[in-house]
Amino acid sequence: MGGWAIAVHGGAGVDPNLPVERQEEAKQLLTRCLNIGISALRSSLPAIDVVELVVRELESDPVFNSGRGSALTEKGTVEMEASIMDGAGRRCGAVSGITTVKNPISLARLVMDKSPHSYLAFSGAEDFARQQGVETVDNDYFITEDNIGMLKLAKEAKTILFDYRIPPVGLDTCSSAVDSPLQMNGLPLTVYAPE
């Protein structure tokens, strides 16, 4: 047995021109969440409790693309998804199409612990959330000014943008995202422009 270990992530594919202060903000949040996980592990919390605790913290801070600060759909709303898995016994839970649950990872945990299923989605998942009494908020809670600006950018460029922050301030720094020959499923992203 090699002792405890923990890793966190806040998304891959980062704008190379991301301002330094945004980089620092992201690193501070990662450090804070790592420390929350470390103190939980030192208190002998089981692994499954620690991953839920840390992801709840990440979901509550708008710096990354989850919970508050989530990317927006083409309609300008938020539809979140999450999953969790306990290696002991390979138990798992997942949710999709979440629009009002403040911490989707905790709903995924409840699917694992309190439902006979592994995955619930959209209205079924939202109904389950009500049954379980998890904290719910308006969809607006998840929407930030930054992301409204990013959605506008994406629509102008007729593209779907990846998991990274492109600051609306200094819009010209976003051109790297639009001009880069990014592909999805082997096709230029522009193919995915909304009809």
Add this chain to the structure above:
Amino acid sequence: TVGCVVVDAQGRCAAATSTGGLMNKMSGRIGDSPLIGAGTYACSLCGVSCTGEGEAIIRGTLARDVAAVMEYKGLGLQEAVDYVVKERLDQGKAGLIAVSKNGEVAYGFNCVGMFRGCATEDGFMEVGIWE
């Protein structure tokens, strides 16, 4: 997307991933994050959480593949992560974090940076974005 993977002092692994998806996505689009075996996976050997181009992660069953090559090919954790990122993503861009039951921690990505941090009980701690 955000994620966390842990192995506790008893060697139990767990993984969790949460996301808002892609900016300007179609309503109803499902990515890799809620799909066990793609965006998230954990078993007795390891815990994995992925992020990036969901469609590529789904095609490559990325998270489960890390556990599979450890189980079937006997690779170590970092070897498994490097193999999967290199061999399973085709042209897709993504990254992942992983822990093993032996208290190891690893990450890999094939795109421009990944917001990540890791720590182990023997005092190692690192937070970074770029290579």
